[in-house]
Structure formats: structure tokens, C-alpha cells
Amino acid sequence: MKAIVLKTHGGVENFELREVPDPEIGKNEVLVQIKACSFNPADYQIRQGGPETNMVSSMILGRDLSGIVLKTGKKVNSLKAGDEVMAYSSIMGSNGSNAELIALPANILGKKPKNLSWSQAAAIPVVGLTALQTIKQTNLKPEQNIFITGGSGGVGSFFIKLAQHFRINNIITTAGSEKSKEYLIDLGLKAEQIIDYRQEDLVRKILELNADKYFDVCIDFVGGNISEIAAGVLKIKGTFVDIPFLTTSTARTILFNKSATVQNIAIYSNALTEEAELRNQFSENLNILSQLFEQEVLEPLPVNEIGDFSVKTVQTGHTLLEQNAMKGKLVMRIN
Template sequence: MKELENMQAIVLNDFGGVENFSAATLPIPEPGDNEVLVKIMATAFNPIDYQMRQGATERKRMHSPILGREFSGIVIKTGKGVQQFAIGDAVMAASGSMGSNGTYATHISLPQEILVHKPTNISFAEAAALPTAALTALQCYKRLQLPASARIFISGAAGGVGLVLVKLLIAAGYTQLCVTAGNEDSKRQLLLAGLLPSQIIDYRLPDLLQTILIQQNGQLFDASIDLVGGHLSELCADVLLTNGIYQDVTALSTPAARETLFNKGTVIMNISNYAYSLTRQLRYYGDSLRQITAMLEKGILTPSPVYVTGMLSVETVQQSHDLLERNQSRGRKLVMTIFPENE
């Protein structure tokens, strides 16, 4: 059979609105000695995608006009130095800016260190939705280093990172958790993850801080994990005790939040998976993701809910960006199918 020469992709032609996306036919990348060429089966959407599209500071991480930073797929070619993967292997990765291109495409070439085998007990769509959120959640969990009796507050817990993090914390025996969510679908997903109704606070409530303090009998939290930023970063700062831990996942805290954190002598942890790629510590990605897949295979973790928005097309990308921007994912990770599961 003649080897394919071209791939299909959705490219971003300029910063701004979703009208700047278009379809393109491009050469399939050739894997280097330490790289693996993958036929992408599914990819997921993340807030950084639309932030890049808008031309926000996240655009500095772009190295290709093809957006998309995580995927699942099947190995179709390997470099001569690759030993961990073979043609036909089902794989997944948080490729970020480390692959040949983004994942709104039919193919990608990437270093073998960041790739892992897909667990057999989850679908390609579920696998595509997992890597970025799971790596972030695992970093949050491992860097906390708090006893299971610690009181932990999480904003935006029904998102991709939050759901994995909640499951990790519950599996490790943490019971003093309090989280925010904004709609019934999100609350339902958090209940399925193992939280009690009393642990879930609607962030739209008036006097939100007072509501939380009353419910907590005036006790402040040992740590707050900010997955939202903006005005909720101020809430995360307000609920912390002196010398507590503030984990910043978004870099979107407000000046008021930063002033409160400084006044409380807070330990600030910036959570960034991107940091490891800057110093080419590529094994971090594969090693960390293998910890997640092992927990999935043992049933310690379950895949997060996904919503397949469509097949690879400009329209699917536009719709997905719109849903993310309007915060309408409703506790599900948005996924685009590149090839049908049985293909």
C-alpha cells in the first residue's frame, strides 16, 4: 500500500475570532530518530486553545498554526532509536508544544518520552481528554504534601483538572474538601467523583465567602487550589489561613488576591506542566502519565466524562471553542473525533 504523504488539519490563520480557522492539506511530518509518528484518533479542547486563538499571552507557547495539545491515537511509524513503542500501538499524550504540530490534525510526530500506551479499558475519546488535565491534577496533588486531615478548598472543581484532582484526593483519604461549581451538571459530576452534597458550593451565591465560613464553622483552609482565577482567586485567598498554600494553575489571580496572599504570608505554588518542556525534562510527561494510566487500569481513577462535539472539521473546532469560551462544557471534556474508533 502506498504510504500517505499528506495529512488533513485545521489551521489558525490569524489571532481573533473563530472565523480565522480554515481546513488545510499539509505534508505528514517525518519522525526523527527518537520520535514516533501517530495517526490521531481523537483530540480534546482546553481553555488554552481559545486563549491562544485570541492572541493572549498563551500565544507564546504556539509553535504551529495548528492548535490542540493532547490526543490519543495509533502508532504508524517509529524512528530508529525508538524501543518503547511499535507500529499498531494505541497511545496517548499531552503533546503541548513538543510535537511537530498541534492536534487538530490527522497526524503528529513527537518524542517517545512524552508518549504512553493507552489503557485498554478506556476509549480513544476518553484517552484524548485525559493527559493535560491528569498531569496538572497529579502535579497539584504531589506538590501539596499535606496530611490527609488537611482542609483543602478547590475553585472550579468540575473542570477537567478538578475532577481528576478530586478523585486523586479522595483516593488518598482526604475528607476535608470544599469545592465550587456552577450548574447542576457540574455538581452531578462532582457527586459521581465521590464528594458529598455539603462539600459543593455554588459560586454564584451572594455573600459566597460568608456562606463558606459559616458552613465551615469559621475554620479556614490549609490550602486552596485555584483552577479559575479572576474573582475566584480572591475567594481562594480569603479562605486561606496564615501561611497556607495557594496553588495557582491559571496565572489569572487579581491584584486584590495577590495582596491578600502576601498579607497572609502564603506559600504560593505555580502549577505548570509547560515548565518541564522548557528545560527538556521530557521524561516528566511520560513518567507522570504512566502513574495515571496505572491508576486507571486498577480502577483507582475513572475517566472523566466527555462530550464529542464532532469529527475533524472547521465547524467542530469553531463550535468547541465557542462552548469553552462560554463555559458551557458542563462538567465534560470536549473532544473531537479524528477517525472513527473502529477504523
């Protein structure tokens, strides 16, 4: 098969197209022909040698994908050749999704929504699984007051739509432009649920939107300085949800002083065990999302098809993410 391989960690110039051996499947695995893959911030962070680098065994990067099952292992009963699937490969695949083929455990694959294109399906797994795990792991309830940073981002916007499905509507979030505010209103938020994070005295103004009450739950989808704001508006012994693992030392001090419960959301955590029950959650959650898309409870994410299978497309995807210049989920078409 052909694959885009990272020769060494560093810049985007280190990618090259290679012919590599087709992956072999085990008895509980399937071989998938990849039709599309999307790019995520973790991709360029791993390329640069970031925190997740040591967890990745292949120099073929990429984790979101959609495709067709070509072959199944002897003990696989849940899937058959010809099935259309989507997956978050993480550290569980033979390689990453910047390739023509991938071998994956059958219990991490979900059914591709029938009403979505390959590119739309490839944009779902990371953001969808992160949003759903956030709701499940933190046991969010409709009566709670929730503050989130970065609501117009990929995971943030997906979280808002999913939360609305579960009748979790007491949400206030940040926006940095009129365009972002309009997008959030299109998602179903009211203008009074959105605050411009560029203002001074932001903590006080956020609390004013919540009737001068501190929040039960604060979810940080961004990290950096805004994590300090999220920590600042959290109530004593409230729950702080860390998605990007980029909170500052000041934010961590505020959270410690408030005796906060900190929930870390790492969707690859279930991949660190061989326990079938935890591994199966990948497939179960993807199939929940697939049904919600087919029932049109959820709408497809905005997708930007930046090119066909090539080194140039991968370089473009990484560069746009690094520069925070992307519009919609960036997708590469394959085959």
C-alpha cells in the same frame, strides 16, 4: 496529511483545512496517527493571541490526543509501531493535535488505557496531568484542610477523584447550581463539603463549613473574583495553588499580606528544558493515570464527541469553550 490550520490570530473564521507535509521524526521521536483530540481553554486563548501564543511554533492548534504509533526513531526503545498511546503535546510536537499526524518525543507519550475509547483517552492528558501534578508538586497530605474553587469543572472533578485515591478527603469546594452539586456528590463528596458561591458573605460561610478554621491549602481552578475568596479563606503562611493564572490584583494583595506560598501549576513547564528526567515525567504520569483507569480506580471523564475531523468541528469546540457552554470534555474524532 490534512490539518486544520489557523491562518491568523483572531476569530474562529480564521481556521481552514489544508494539505500540509507529513511531519518527519528525529531519532528520539515517534510518528503518531491521531485518532481523537480534545479541546481545552488554552486552545482558544492561543487562537486569540493570549499569553501562551509565543510558546507555540505551529499554527495547527490542539494539545490533547490519542492515537497509534506508526513509526519510531532509531533510538526509541520504549515504543513500537502499532502501540496505542495518549499524549499532551504542548510545545513539544511537530504541530498541534488538530491534524491527522504528529511527531512527538517518545518520552512524553503514555499508554492508552485498554478499557477506554479513543475519545475517552484523548480527554485525559491535560486535566489528568494537571490534577496529578497539583497533588505531587504541592505535596498534599490527608490531614490538611483543602478548599478548591470550581470542583465540578474538568480539572477540579478529576482532582477530587485523584485526591480520594490518595486518601485526601478534607476538601470543601464551590458549586453554582443544583446540577453541579449533584455531580459533586456523585463524585463522592458530601453535601456539607459543597457551598453555593453565589451567596453573600461567602468567606465567612466557607469557614463555617471548616469549623471556623482557615484552610491549609487553597486551590484555584477558576480565577477571577473567586480567587479573592480562595485567598480570603487561606490561613497565614498557607499554600495557594494557582492553576489558570487568572488571580486578581486584590487576591495577590491578600496572599502577599498573609505571607502565603504560591504554587503555580503549568504542566508545560517540563517542556521548557531538555533535561530527560523532567521530560520523562510526562510519560511516567500518563502511565500512572492509565493504570488507574485500567484498574477502574478512576472512571472515564464525560465526553462530548462534537464531530469528525473538520473546520466546523474545531470552530464548534472553540466557541463552546469560549461561551462556557460545554458539557463534558469536547472531543473531535479523526480518521
